[in-house]
Amino acid sequence: MLCTRDGYLAFISMQSWMFISSFEEFREDFLSKASIVSMAHIGERGFDSIGGAVVSTTAFVANNRAEPDKTGIFIKLTDGRNEMEKSALLLSVASRTNVSAMFKVSAADLARIPGTPIAYWTSESVRLAFSNGEPLGSMAYPRKGNTTTDNARFLRFWPEVSICDTSFDEKSDEAFTSGDKTWAPYNKGGGYRKWHGFNDFLINWKGGGAEIKAIPHSVIANEKFFFTPGWTWSTVSTGRFAVRAFGPGYVFDNGGCCIFGKRELLDKVGPFMNSSVFTALFSEINPTLNFQSGEVAKVPVVDKLFTLKVHSGHAIAKSDWDAYETSWDFTTLPLLSPDYRGDTLEASYARLRAHWQGMTDAMQRLEEENNRIFIDAYGLQDELTPEVPLEEITLTCNPAYRYGVKGSEEDRETRLRADTMAEFLSYAVGCMFGRYSLDAPGLILANQGERLEDYLARIPEPSFVPDADNVIPVLDGDWFADDITERFRLFLRVTFGEAHFRENLRYVEEALGKDIRKYFTRDFYADHVKRYKKRPIYWMFSSPKGTFNALIYMHRYRGDTVSVLLNDYLREFISKLIAERERLEKLSDDPTATQGQRTKALKEAGVVAKQIDELNEWEREVIFPLAQQQIEIDLDDGVKANYPKFGSALKKIPGLEAKDD
Template sequence: MLTVNRRHSIHKQFQATRDRQICRAWRVERHDKTGRQHRSARWVLAITGLRKPTCTGRMIKKCSLAVIGKVSAPASRIQDNFYGKFKRLFEKQGSVASNEELESRFFSYPDYLAKPDDFKKIPGSPVAYWSSGATKSAFEKGKPLGDIAPVRQGLATADNDRFLRFWPEVSFLKIGLGIKSRDEAKLSGKKWFPYNKGGDFRKWYGNNEYVVNWSDDGAEVHSFRPKAVIRNPGFYFKKSITWSFVSSAYFGVRYSDVGAVFDVGGSSAFPNEDDAFWLTGFLCSKQAFDFMRVMNPTLNFQVGNVSALPVLENAISPIKKELSDLSFRLIELHKKDWNKFEESWGFEVNPLADKKIKILSNVYNELMLEYEGDVEETIRLEHKVNQLLINAYGREGITSADLPRKQATLSVNALYRYNSEEKDGLSQRFKSDTLSELVSYAIGCMMGRYSLDKPGLILASQGETVRDYLSQIPEPSFAPDHNAIIPLTDQEWFPDDATNRFRDFVCTVWGEEHLQENLDFVAESLCLHAIKPKKGEAALETIRRYLSSQFFKDHLRTYKKRPIYWLFSSGKQKAFECLVYLHRYNESTLAEMRTDYVIPLTTKLASYVEKLEQDKDASTSAAEAKAIEKELGKLYKQQAELNTFDEKLRHYADQRISLDLDDGVKVNYGKFGDLLAEVKQVVGK
């Protein structure tokens, strides 16, 4: 075998490209028909970078090919009578921890032998030297998926800030759901429609986060051409199978029912009714992902690659019914999972509040059993899907049917949710997050967004009031706040603050008998991750501390920096803070906030300061006097802060600022100066 014995070693190739991302180098040797090697050889180098030289100072001898990373150069660069020997040093970019490990694998891993004719069997002729005979045969014999279901790119707005919103930002009454055609969308009079935009890795169902302005058949988007590119409008609102165009790891394919416009990042396939479910199963399988990696190792899932996926119709025909049934059940499981959370427009009630058990810790334990069952069923069903297709494609022993638990894409699966390989510590974090979600749901019930007496959204459109709420629920078991202003103070100044109302919420849902036990469970759970525990703190004090210090941070994360409960804050000293529900805001809200809370709090603070000053003067204990003096110092700062806030609040209240929810949270949040907390995070300035 020809050896590399000069300074033109792989080491030098790496050294020359150390500032790029990944380096791929391979050598192709020429052999005759008997396999005898000719003396001529050529190098092919694809550079995408390596920070350090891999084979430090060591010559690479007796090797005809080294591949660092994934090779996808076209086989047309290699002459037909050349054979190549290949080493595959890692399967996924970045999965090898060190250059030393790469070097070790280079010398110890087996060779692959392949020729250009093999590569030409695969669409695009990638140098997929590791592909099996079964894979090549599938591409030779299979029918391109695009011949069964058209695969298309979608809309490119060229200005997402103008045309896209997260669905909770806008009035729910303006969102058109379940629309079946462009004509129906136009006749509906709705402005916003679901928009498939890709998103994080998730399979089967979900990522329904965005809406697009397609009012009057997209008139405003049409007016933005040529910047906006309106591709394939004839497929808008049709039932589809969609996926995320770019992924860091896996192929996230999801079933999408009628009613959505789709994006470039959420490219889609459009099967007929009979093919929708089994084809979703095929695309969600490990088999399809393996084919995708052969065609395009960069993990950019382009329409051309998806369209070229080979479908062995004769092999799939006998299993089509079973594959459809399995896929339908997996879609159901993932839809149920997606709808358990407020981020879904299909959310109805927090799962903890939907049980008849009166002890909250027991409710949680029962819920965990349900979640575990859903995860286990998903793993079992996906294994069946994979095994059916492995058998159909003759890939036994090549591809494993097993689904790693982390890849069961249910949000109730902690390994997937937190992108972790290990379970250690995740159960505590999951419990804390689950109880944080309960607190958020309770805030929603206080605002009138949700109700304990009726599932789903209640008040979720601009200008709606308690009167609208009562028209739907005449006798609520837990009444919404009359003006959707909920104080979040670190001390109890108002009987209707968030902490007291949360206590009432827990009492309403689970009863008076176990109230303290249930509050203790909430407080203990929050201290597992959301906030740090504080020795000797009562449950309501812990809940108050969470609401005052952490709730809005969690809310920002949940709603991706587009909050629907806005935190008005006097400043660093937290003299006064309150939540206001965006959809119930009106021109009088700031004046009511000032009249109902800020002015009364000014009086209460002054009275409390006066009392403490008297207590200090009367105290005979130096330690007690020092403690009072410390508290007074804090209160003096809060008084000054509250006075400044009151002046600003009066200024903005006099302006009677109006909002248009169609403008989005980013625009509307910026209208109130520094009255609001975390302005930079939301507005971006």
């Protein structure tokens, strides 16, 4: 005991004991023996000498006597952004000029919320909801999942592996195992997104997860729910709570908790969990950004929930998610869809942008209507409003969500158009490699070692023929017929016609803010690495100073690919540079040329000579030895294991070696 019976204790501490579940027993024991007389909830940034949001504190006075019905005085200072603002707020409450930050609550009131969090700000309407409702966990099954202990070994970003070794929708563990597949979808959390999305990862579940289970300290939790449909959320998030629907076929992680139940129940629970009412109720139990399944289970559900006619935004959100090539259900680029095609690229984008705005508006109306329904059902009209800010409409096609609202609307529109054109170029490169086709939906070449022959077996008469040898030069000029810039120009002609070719090319370049060649040589690969979460599927062979660059598609990589790059491209390019140097040297000595022309030619000849030296050394020290080794890769090992095998031949990816979460 720190004080005598009926004595008083003044204390300042971290605030964690007030809320998190690991202190639940402590709170119940403490309030059964003592009562809080007063509390100043300081929160973070209460001490200027401690920078940032490192320490979150509370100061309180307790009486060593339990009086459950006696009210204590609580002062909420968490809105103050620094020591001075919190001090001013405290003084305003003390002088009665500000009563909005002061609350009078008894221990009995606190105990009405499951887990007895010190949620002193809770209204009587919210307390009634907890008193009258049934815990969500009594009718559905919120659960946490696996801890593999070695994510780098067992998880993959889905584009990394062969699609033929993946099964996306098996209805049971037995069905998956009997299909002799390796990779299954894996719920692992993500950022803030509602209804659908963040379907990025696969887990090695071959033989029912035999390799993972063989590790003594791995944790396979709630396995009976694997391959069952439900809703998932990010256990740790930087934003608000949100759930996303998933179908059969998934295994799940502790970072991607899930809730399961009967279909008719889940049809109500999902929209409820994406509502402002659920957020408000959940924040009473857990005002942190760590959303554990045990806390979710405590949220009260009223009887009316089962009769409400609510709406799901899943179809809209899935359509949005699948419109991008990083979705495994991606079929074709919306910009090329007949639904939005105009005579020009500009007209097509305008139609697509109008469609995106319609999707965003429809989702906002749907979510606000759901909020109205749930607010009425819980009697929280005085607590909550149904409005949903535009930036919380979590569709990628919504620039307010995608980029945030700090900048202007004009800036967001400019970024959206630029990113859409970059996605157009990325899809074009996919068609160049045969990953996609203009003549068939979805993935075409997406298995290890596939070749042009495999593509032609599926698409006998393609309107745009993929690259034959899986090497596409990315250079500063038209040195090769299959140079990436020339290939894109052909792609643009095929997709939008010859009549408006120059207009369309100009539109792309204006959107990107640079000409196509500069984009491909300077920005494309960085964009690709970012789009594929530092697990690129197109690999950039790049000389030390970037004089020579060429892309390959890792799924089409073969043991002789580096030899093809060496003999058909690098050495050929060096020969062309030697010829160019000789031309420039000749021009520098040409008496018929002007002095300016001769001086410029001499300077350029010196630059080319240095480029030749760079490439000769790179060939000798790096590329030729690699070509002799005929390195083999296994897509199942992932980019992180395969990419470093090529050392300095490939463009460095910052962060590739970082530990996987």
